[in-house]
Amino acid sequence: MTQTADTATPRPDSSGPPGPAPARTTWQRMRVWGIAHAVDDLYQGLVPATVPYFVLDRHYGYVAASGLTLAATLGSSVPQPFIGLAVDRMRLGWLAGVGVAIAGISLGLSGLVPSYAAVWCLIMLSGLGIAMFHPAAGKSAREDAGDSAAAMSVFAAGGSVGFFLAPVLATPALIAWGVGATALFIPPAVLTGYVLLRRRRRHAVPASAAARAGKDRWGPFAALTCLEVVRSVAFFGVNTFIELYWIRHLHASRGLAGAALTVFLAGGVGGTLLGGRIADRIGMVRTVQLGGALALPMLAGLVLTPGSIAPLLFAVLTGVCLNLPFAVLVKLGQDYLPTRPGTAAGVTLGLGVSIGGLLSPVLGLIADAHGPRGALTALLVVPPVALALGLLLPEPSRTA
Missing domain, CATH: 1.20.1250.20 (MFS general substrate transporter like domains)
Structure with missing residues (x-):
């Protein structure tokens, strides 16, 4: 009964008429994951948006600036397949919430620390948070999406929206307050991480959905x-x-x-x-x-x-x-x-x-x-x- 309730559409206190539950729209099913993905990839997009201001405010050279981009890329890309393996073998759904929080807090603090080494490490840590989010969120989003490609597209499009919004939101703040304005982007990550962790505790883990039948090709x-x-x-x-x-x-x-x-x-x-x-x-x-x-x-x-x-x-x-x-x-x-x-x-x-x-x-x-x-x-x-x-x-x- 727990698994059936997890996939049913009405809320636990609903008392609708007998028969099949009314289907939720694609957006209703996937909005949490779409928004969370947008917030997570916002921090991926903030790195190229903020690097020019590190050059202007901290007088970093082009090599140092490219090093920050490399730190973000290494942190976000290399660990993801290994994190994915861990997510498949263990119940690590909490990684999505923790990952987005780490991504935002680290990126936000990068504009406040004085040394280049600290900035580099924080940006790499932000990339690692992004890497923690994607496998866990992608697995959970697929469980909610079922076999609907349209539903999964809401989750995927969230990442595109976040990357798109990064320069739109960051540029005015960076122009006004310099690289220290990165701290303004900490709250969305904390709030999103809290929502994902609370959502995970509220909903039972659909173990049968995670173990899908089929042969890996x-x-x-x-x-x-x-x-x-x-x-x-x-x-x-x-x-x-x-x-x-x-x-x-x-x-x-x-x-x-x-x-x-x-x-x-x-x-x-x-x-x-x-x-x-x-x-x-x-x-x-x-x-x-x-x-x-x-x-x-x-x-x-x-x-x-x-x-x-x-x-x-x-x-x-x-x-x-x-x-x-x-x-x-x-x-x-x-x-x-x-x-x-x-x-x-x-x-x-x-x-x-x-x-x-x-x-x-x-x-x-x-x-x-x-x-x-x-x-x-x-x-x-x-x-x-x-x-x-x-x-x-x-x-x-x-x-x-």
């Missing part, structure tokens, strides 16, 4: 991981160079360049949500393949369309198409590893995404030689590779 999962890495290379590449492309190649204002980045990230949020709904109708693998097929003409339109206004449309559509498979890949990875949902979430949400950022310096070398347009043009090879990898993926029903 490492071959398809390896192909999926490669596809996630390739997709993230394109996303990080566009995210890094789109503003410079507008300023240096299209000779647009900084305001318009910022608008290009904004609409690209907004398109990514929309694409994540849209991908889940499409997957529920045409299948997850077809949705992944559709994203790869559509990304090429949209990215080409971004690079080839003249003017500084018309390419904004392709900036939006590129964000949509690159993120169309994002939530689907998270769910699909858990379907390929049904007995290891935490490991799958750690790889698809953490390692696969972060490695794309680590490969950005290669695009930087291309940009040094051929400008930001050259870097964006080099990304045209990514969608065909993603599509080819997508053709290797079987539908989950064939992996049982």
